[in-house]
Amino acid sequence: MHGMTGERTLMRIHIGERDRFEGKPLYEAIVNLLRSRQYAGATVTRAIMGFGATARLHTDKVLRLSVDLPILVECVEHEEKIQAILPELDKMIGGGLITLETVRVIVYRADDGPER
Numbered sequence: 001m002h003g004m005t006g007e008r009t010l011m012r013i014h015i016g017e018r019d020r021f022e023g024k025p026l027y028e029a030i031v032n033l034l035r036s037r038q039y040a041g042a043t044v045t046r047a048i049m050g051f052g053a054t055a056r057l058h059t060d061k062v063l064r065l066s067v068d069l070p071i072l073v074e075c076v077e078h079e080e081k082i083q084a085i086l087p088e089l090d091k092m093i094g095g096g097l098i099t100l101e102t103v104r105v106i107v108y109r110a111d112d113g114p115e116r
Contacts, residue, residue: 004108009082013073014097021092045072
C-alpha cells in the first residue's frame with residue numbers, strides 16, 4: 001500500500017467504553033466497518049480519564065463501580081473515503097465526537113514480522 005504517503009485525513013472518534021451498536025461494543029463495530037470497506041487501518045485506544053459534553057468525569061479509579069472509560073478510534077485515510085463513511089458513522093454513534101484534520105503521511109508499510 002505505497003499509495004498512502006502524502007496528505008491524508010486523520011479521523012478521531014471519541015466515544016465511551018459502554019457504547020454499543022447492534023449488541024456489540026461500538027468501537028468494535030466501527031473498526032469492523034472500516035476494515036470491511038478496506039480502509040488503511042484503525043487504532044482503538046482506551047483512555048484513563050476524560051469528560052465530554054455532559055461534563056461527567058470518567059476515570060479508571062478502582063473505587064468506581066461502573067466504568068465507562070473514554071475510547072478513541074483513529075483512522076488515517078484519503079479525504080474522500082473519510083467523507084463517504086461519515087453518514088454511516090453518524091447513524092451508529094449516539095453520543096460522541098468526530099474530528100477531522102489534515103495530516104502528512106511519511107511512512108506506511110506492513111511489518112512482515114521478525115527477519116528470518
